[in-house]
Amino acid sequence: MAISLSKTFLSITHQVFPSEKCRPVSFSGREPQLQRATSMGFATRSLRVPRVSSKTSGSLSSSIDELDKETREERRVADVWREIHGVDDWVGMLDPMDPLLRSELIRYGEMAQACYDAFDFDPFSKYCGSCRFTPRQFFDSLAMADHGYVVSRYIFATSNINLPNFFKKSRWPKVWSKSANWIGYVAVSNDEISKRLGRRDIVVAWRGTVTRLEWIADLMDFLKPISSNKIPCPDSTVKVESGFLDLYTDKDVNCRFCKLSAREQILTEVKRLLEIYQLEELSLTITGHSLGSALAILSAYDIVETGLNVLQDSRAVPVSVFSFSGPRVGNVRFKERMEVLGVKVLRVVNVHDIVPKSPGLFFNENVSPLLMKMAERLPWSYSHVGVELSLDHINSPFLKETGDLSCAHNLEALLHLLDGYHGKGHRFVLASGRDPALVNKASDFLKDHYLVPPYWRQYENKGMVSNEDGRWMQPERPKLDDHPEDTHRYLKQLGLASHH
């Protein structure tokens, strides 16, 4: 399976790029069918290699074309997914940018974005802090049925930790939960998409913070041994930011959603799914944006450190993280431990975003090795893990200059940048034709002349509906399940049941 993709890629690029066909695309539509979205959904299909071409660069016109059927057959995700997931540490795949990797990154980014789109963060909603949809309706409600995944479990975290600006609470007394916040989901690819992917893909997607960046200031900038929160790390010098660690491991016995920690929820669910699909080819893909990236990295580490990804027949399921706009998570020892364990992390960032520069603004992987060596034991000496793919929003002709820091941190904007990225120094040309209007869903980043309102994504009447008596009210939502019945069995198997 482990084809050397870097070589494959080179031959492919030669095939794809010379045969350029230019078709200018106006932003406002009437162009070839590149994606379909309905109602509140924002799906893109991107399981093919798009043929990319460009004529003008600084200008606003861009060129998009779909892959001819024959070309699409040439390289399939099913054949190269291990490379896409980092088996070779993405060597040679980032510059020039591998088209399949790009479309897969966008696909996973959209699964991270789904956490925002489904999150109820309206403080005047009874369900503030919850997910708007049931797991079963999740992807359908977001018009992402084409993604071909099924949510198997939601993950909740307790807000009783020291990250005040991360959690969303209703302003109202009578709410779905006083201390829980929905923080992500576990999903599994269905049979059809698994066939196209070449394996059964288990995805964990972690929600980040909604719009504001205050939570960065809340990070205590304090590294603590990962083992101090009962994650079985053999090396006590392996440390991570204590806020991330607490968020991952804390629980609240009085809350039906948080009586298990996010960690316990995720480990039991992954164990359950690996048991179900143990006879198939499998992958574990963990994604998240912003703070969600920190949780993605931490949980990926945890899964491999605990050996959870090793099946009964001793096969190790590859664990990869596609991180978007993520902060640093731990110290150099943590980074090294990740490498030893073989957890693959690809971090997509916008160079103008301050979040990936936090924490560890002064002592990080960029200072001289000698200084870093000296600073290594300090609690504020952080190091990024994995491989970085850095993009620059200045390169997109669709985006305007702005002093708003949250724009550079916006996930939709990052996916837009990905879509236009073909390598350092290459012109910005949208590859999939992913709708740039999505950038403004929750930001004010698109140039004004595209006539896309800033922050346009909103629900009709804030979800108020008129009931049978003509009275306007917030409808009740179906109750969310807390934890599957068999969770305890898996907790036991994981040696975690004693805490309950």
Place this chain on the structure above:
Amino acid sequence: MAISLSKTFLSITHQVFPSEKCRPVSFSGREPQLQRATSMGFATRSLRVPRVSSKTSGSLSSSIDELDKETREERRVADVWREIHGVDDWVGMLDPMDPLLRSELIRYGEMAQACYDAFDFDPFSKYCGSCRFTPRQFFDSLAMADHGYVVSRYIFATSNINLPNFFKKSRWPKVWSKSANWIGYVAVSNDEISKRLGRRDIVVAWRGTVTRLEWIADLMDFLKPISSNKIPCPDSTVKVESGFLDLYTDKDVNCRFCKLSAREQILTEVKRLLEIYQLEELSLTITGHSLGSALAILSAYDIVETGLNVLQDSRAVPVSVFSFSGPRVGNVRFKERMEVLGVKVLRVVNVHDIVPKSPGLFFNENVSPLLMKMAERLPWSYSHVGVELSLDHINSPFLKETGDLSCAHNLEALLHLLDGYHGKGHRFVLASGRDPALVNKASDFLKDHYLVPPYWRQYENKGMVSNEDGRWMQPERPKLDDHPEDTHRYLKQLGLASHH
């Protein structure tokens, strides 16, 4: 037709009030069908005398009951509409509050509110400053089909006048009109509703300002003779606030919507409709909230001053104004001239609202007659016209204390106060069961425990829709007509054609 309603009313109230039936009503619904509203619409039917009762007062429970069929037959709008429209200056109808007058006031208030609900004030909309709907779809789109009116013409005003905070302009260059704002409509009752009303009712509704109150500061606080803007007033000491007058009479020859002034649009349309329905019983009802009230009073004056309301058979069509939260419009001479002309004005205000105290904070109808006499010639000596019905939001147990001045000025809140008003010192009890949730459509005024989000009225995705290619965009709207073809004929008849 001119039954003395004050006497009728007294006998009715004795019939209605003693037979109280108490039914506590929970706010959240499951109560008798009192109104119906769908989607973005907020209609109430209120052409009946509701039976009203109350048990508790300071508490939040209130009592609502529908009129028994027999009682409903007792007093019909068709029989007493002249009294409701002020033929006797509403003597004896306001305290205790006449139930039919109350429900009619709410009905006209909703027609004024429709101007806000239909107005596109999103600066990121291509159609900012316009009406969201075509005249034909107007009431249906607002779920107000039950009101039984048909819009016959929209009114536009030019923003090239000295009221910068009144007009809404798109932030974008390519817009429906550079200088026009939609400012109201003319509507006519259909056959069915006309039968119930006892006459064909022509309504003119003027839009006020959206949410903010800055426009008050823009008023130049300068009275000028009404005749100086070519309104044929025989007395040059009759003066009105110059900003209102300019808004009513100014035009912009370069704009297809504003090449006629609001005045010319309204006069020609009223003339046209009176011609069509000249053989029927007729009424002219003019309504408006806030600045819209000033235009309502000014246009009502104009219609009577010019004799437009006198039919060929010499019958004078009664002209009445139902004003909501309106500022003062002119000086004492203007008030006196209104009385001479027989223009009836009922002004509904919230005592905590600053707008009805403007302009003329220092010299107005409340100072001593001697002082007023002295100040009369000063340009800042204002007087309210007509009869005032003052309500106090402190009396509603649904509303919270707030320092937000715009709450006391909010039209939906005022209609809510009307619905609970039964006379000075009477307990606040909702008469029609009009949904209090409507109060928070565009304000933050309801007590939090009702769980109604503040400012909840909004369009899904700010009106963005996904087109056939899956791209999100602002849909085109049908072009609005400017002026009917026969406008010029009526301009001629009115002696206004020479200006064109």
